Amino acid sequence: MMMADRGTANALVSGESLLFLTDEQLRRGIEAMFFAYRGFTADPDRILQNYAYGRAHHRAIHFINRSPGTTVNNLLDILGVTKQSLNRVLRALVDDGLVESRVGTRDKRERHLFLTDAGIALERELSDAQRSRMRAAYRAAGPEAVAGFRTVLEQMMDPDMRRHYQTTTESAS
Amino acid sequence: MMMADRGTANALVSGESLLFLTDEQLRRGIEAMFFAYRGFTADPDRILQNYAYGRAHHRAIHFINRSPGTTVNNLLDILGVTKQSLNRVLRALVDDGLVESRVGTRDKRERHLFLTDAGIALERELSDAQRSRMRAAYRAAGPEAVAGFRTVLEQMMDPDMRRHYQTTTESAS
DNA sequence: CAGTTTATGTCAGCCTTGTTGACTTTCCAA
DNA sequence: TTGGAAAGTCAACAAGGCTGACATAAACTG
Numbered sequence: 140m141m142m143a144d145r146g147t148a149n150a151l152v153s154g155e156s157l158l159f160l161t162d163e164q165l166r167r168g169i170e171a172m173f174f175a176y177r178g179f180t181a182d183p184d185r186i187l188q189n190y191a192y193g194r195a196h197h198r199a200i201h202f203i204n205r206s207p208g209t210t211v212n213n214l215l216d217i218l219g220v221t222k223q224s225l226n227r228v229l230r231a232l233v234d235d236g237l238v239e240s241r242v243g244t245r246d247k248r249e250r251h252l253f254l255t256d257a258g259i260a261l262e263r264e265l266s267d268a269q270r271s272r273m274r275a276a277y278r279a280a281g282p283e284a285v286a287g288f289r290t291v292l293e294q295m296m297d298p299d300m301r302r303h304y305q306t307t308t309e310s311a312s
Numbered sequence: 313m314m315m316a317d318r319g320t321a322n323a324l325v326s327g328e329s330l331l332f333l334t335d336e337q338l339r340r341g342i343e344a345m346f347f348a349y350r351g352f353t354a355d356p357d358r359i360l361q362n363y364a365y366g367r368a369h370h371r372a373i374h375f376i377n378r379s380p381g382t383t384v385n386n387l388l389d390i391l392g393v394t395k396q397s398l399n400r401v402l403r404a405l406v407d408d409g410l411v412e413s414r415v416g417t418r419d420k421r422e423r424h425l426f427l428t429d430a431g432i433a434l435e436r437e438l439s440d441a442q443r444s445r446m447r448a449a450y451r452a453a454g455p456e457a458v459a460g461f462r463t464v465l466e467q468m469m470d471p472d473m474r475r476h477y478q479t480t481t482e483s484a485s
Numbered sequence: 486c487a488g489t490t491t492a493t494g495t496c497a498g499c500c501t502t503g504t505t506g507a508c509t510t511t512c513c514a515a
Numbered sequence: 516t517t518g519g520a521a522a523g524t525c526a527a528c529a530a531g532g533c534t535g536a537c538a539t540a541a542a543c544t545g
Binding site for chain 4: 383384385395396399403416419421422423
Binding site: 366367368393394396397400401419420421 | 500501502503504505510511512513
């Protein structure tokens, strides 16, 4: 399995410089993901402590805000957790008045999820902080680096998830 | 706080196109991080289940492999967890014969950590899988995208962490 | 209409991995 | 020789994953 494609032996292949594919470069990329993800979540994590919420609540709030009226099932698909796990989080958010769950009109089995004004306020606080860091990183790196960043991340996703990533901006083309 | 720097109003600033800094683009970047990180950890997570280990064990194994002989304190700094949390993981790895903990020679309070042959084997299995996905993403995206990817990730890290990210390849310049 | 599937919610229990606090042992260094 | 740093350990707890089982309502299907 992948014997011919391992190690630094493939530094030069078919006349093209592939130095960026050495094991050492890949290891650097792996650690970059690890350290960057920590930075990426650090600001929201700090804010969430003030509300006794965690990352799981943040994720739910984020995707409900992105797609108001989304169903529980759709959220389960995006988040990739069990319904029991999501339900625990959603119940807290509904009980606390941050999320509203409306019975579907066409299909009354479905629940459509919306942020309340309070939910919108918390979403704003969290995403302001996260965007602020992302904006600083983008600005320092420049537009070409950002394009590369997004290209590599998209390649790293599971193909199943790529569809969730793409849905909301297709109309903007 | 950041009133002048929020929203899509700053699409054009000082004559330079900053369309990549709109809230919508930042939101896309945030979701890219979320979905990509899931893909990034998916393969090792699957492998770890066969050994009844978790991501915490993987992280310890990774950084001990990267810096053989590293101390517990150094590992604590890199991983950003409490010593109780790390100790639980290290104890399991030592008990299972994947990690060796040697008393320091200069300072006998310190423990220097090394992977055993079995530890090296598991590290290899995990990193092969993770590198394989990273390599596919890098190859599909190309060297310029990879450079941008790394630049943005480095900007996203907490400044404190950047030093851990840089340590091991400074000599390669 | 009867039976099946789907969407959701809920209870109970378990695991991993993080936390705090308290305490001990070892041992370097002033 | 004594203070403090490094390391380990115990106990208790919380968040947020998981499985399994079960309930209900609604939609779908023959």
